[in-house]
Amino acid sequence: MKSELIPKKTRILSNFRETSDIFTLILQISGSYMPGQFVQIGIPGIGECPISVASYSKNHLKISIREVGKVTRALGKLRKNSFVYIRGPYGRGYPLVEFQGKCLILIGAGCGVATLKSIIEYIEYHREKYKDILLFFGYRNINDIIYKKEVNKWKNTFNIKIALSKENAKTCLDWDSGHITDVIAELKLRTENTGVFICGPPKMINDTVEILKKKGFNDEQIYVSTERLMYCSIGMCCHCMIRGKFTCTDGPVFRFDEIGYYKND
Amino acid sequence: MNLVVYILKKDVMYDFLLDIKNKFETYVPIKKDITRFKILDNPKDIDFSENSYFPVKEHFFRKKEVIFQFNGSNFLPVELKSKNKIFFGLRRCDLNAIKNQDFIFMKQHNDPYYTSQRKKAVLIGYHCTKALNKYCFCESMNLTDYYDLMLFDKTNYFLVDAKTEKGENLIRKYKKYFKKSNYKISDKDTYIKTRKINKKDISKFYDHKDWDKGINLCLSCSACTEMCPTCYCHEIHDNTEINNPRNAKRIRSWSSCQLKEFTSVAENHTFRDTKEARFKHRIYHQLQYFKERNKINLCTGCGRCITGCPTKIDWVKIINEMR
Structure with missing residues (x-):
């Protein structure tokens, strides 16, 4: 009996704590995946959850998970060389091929930075194909910054802006204080030949898009990564439907006008 | 539709049902407090006066389905047990509903759990002669013919149309109950007037x-x-x-x-x-x-x-x- 719903046993190569509640798992896999896609990771008996990929490689897969529920807490306790059960990768990722030869603006907040890390690794791999890259990361406070090491490295190669919303200005020497949306609002951004990829909580996405529209970006340039409750991830269970579109198979990355205006669906 | 249709007399139908009951788990609409599809006991219980209160989807797309069992390190095979079932007296709307679910679980996705239940079932329809109640609206839903056998009620007898090999085989196996006929099933037999949704695009x-x-x-x-x-x-x-x-x-x-x-x-x-x-x-x-x-x-x-x-x-x- 073959079923698409049966997961594959996968070895954990390492489990690294990024912050008090976010950890990064490196999994041993073979096969390729694209930035923006996601995997269903779980432990039989506890459950499964969809997590987006945070790397770009052919022999391993990194995912960063925030401990919020039953499954994510259980995953956080796993150590090196233990096993998880994954399905995927699923979904449509960011249209990185379409945007070759153009500038990219990547905006992420909180755990959304994980998805952007995957894009950044992709760009580093194909650096000559893209022009200027602008990074905007928003966190709550210093202790919430994930990928500290990588961020320091990216500082040398990309234009990067970091904002901490719950930290006061005095402690923010290297960074801005306030929401990442405020930082973007104050900046002048070139709109032509530029794509904007956003990943973060729904409210942050809506605020950011509003600001970008005021700056002259149109819907075709803005891509957002969405999240919904998901069970099957193959377009069967219908939980992730947004106005007839499946987040799992048509998304999770949508061009903003495809779904963005539907705030209540 | 097939060129050959068969005639099944109403009094013979009871014998036919008693006969298939031995080989198949036969579900028929039975009216007690509400009409439900129940396992056939006495063929005289069959009631075609209204549609069953609940559809038969739970026989294929079951309320609870074990996807896999796990013993801590390995997946244990799930036994997909199913019986030979006959559903007798399904309405056209329900047959089309099964068609849609077949499309989802068998064509779009290869779902072994649904398929194992569905492929052993024979669907025998009963064509409505008039709209069943004031709420149904199948006329505007573009229903198609999707059945193994379909019964058209002609007061004293049924015209039986076979659509699939499964249906043909069943008739061949129980051919003593059926007589061949030259009747051609036309729109006159299949058309039922119901209310409609007056908007194509909502x-x-x-x-x-x-x-x-x-x-x-x-x-x-x-x-x-x-x-x-x-x-x-x-x-x-x-x-x-x-x-x-x-x-x-x-x-x-x-x-x-x-x-x-x-x-x-x-x-x-x-x-x-x-x-x-x-x-x-x-x-x-x-x-x-x-x-x-x-x-x-x-x-x-x-x-x-x-x-x-x-x-x-x-x-x-x-x-x-x-x-």
Whole structure:
């Protein structure tokens, strides 16, 4: 009996704590995946959850998970060389091929930075194909910054802006204080030949898009990564439907006008 | 349709049913308090006066399905047991609902759980002679012929049309009950007048104020999705044995888009958090979203979501009155 719903046993190569509640798992896999896609990771008996990929490689897969529920807490306790059960990768990722030869603006907040890390690794791999890259990361406070090491490295190669919303200005020497949306609002951004990829909580996405529209970006340039409750991830269970579109198979990355205006669906 | 149709006399039908009962688990509509499909005991119990209150979808897309069993390190095979079943007396709307579910679980996805139940079942239809109640609206849902055998009621006898090999084989096996006929089944036999939905495309009515007429009455009880023969939304949860927590089962079960939990994620966030959005989601999924994607209507117009609704929300009427 073959079923698409049966997961594959996968070895954990390492489990690294990024912050008090976010950890990064490196999994041993073979096969390729694209930035923006996601995997269903779980432990039989506890459950499964969809997590987006945070790397770009052919022999391993990194995912960063925030401990919020039953499954994510259980995953956080796993150590090196233990096993998880994954399905995927699923979904449509960011249209990185379409945007070759153009500038990219990547905006992420909180755990959304994980998805952007995957894009950044992709760009580093194909650096000559893209022009200027602008990074905007928003966190709550210093202790919430994930990928500290990588961020320091990216500082040398990309234009990067970091904002901490719950930290006061005095402690923010290297960074801005306030929401990442405020930082973007104050900046002048070139709109032509530029794509904007956003990943973060729904409210942050809506605020950011509003600001970008005021700056002259149109819907075709803005891509957002969405999240919904998901069970099957193959377009069967219908939980992730947004106005007839499946987040799992048509998304999770949508061009903003495809779904963005539907705030209540 | 086939060139050859068969005649099955009504008194012979009872013998035929008693005969197939020995080989197949035979389900027929029986009216007690409500009409249900039950295992045949006495053929005289069969009642064609109304459609069954519940559809037969739970026989194929079961309420609870074990996807896999797990013993802590390995997956144990799940036995997909199924019996040879005959469903006798399905209406055209329900047969089309099975067609839609076949499309989802067997064509779009290769779902072994559904397939194992479905492929052993023989579907014998009973063609309505008139609209069953004032709520059904199959005329506007473009139903097609999807059955193994279909019975057309001609007062003293049935005309039987075989559509598939499964149906032909059944007739061949029990040929002593059937007589060949030269009758040609035409639109006159298949046409039933019901009420209609007067709008082909409801997409531009999403923000119409008339939806409130239904939404105000809706209790978010999910009876409509439970009774719907086509609704296929489901959720997946894990279970462990209490005295042996390493033994786990992953179970797929029905769920309903009318409930708030349908889109609730960790930290108590609900995406579709209003009754308005949930109410419209069901109707738009049935009439629009599925059609956009697969070119067929998901809804088959059986009207169960209206007859089964505790507040009798007639959403077809609401749509028809929108201007």
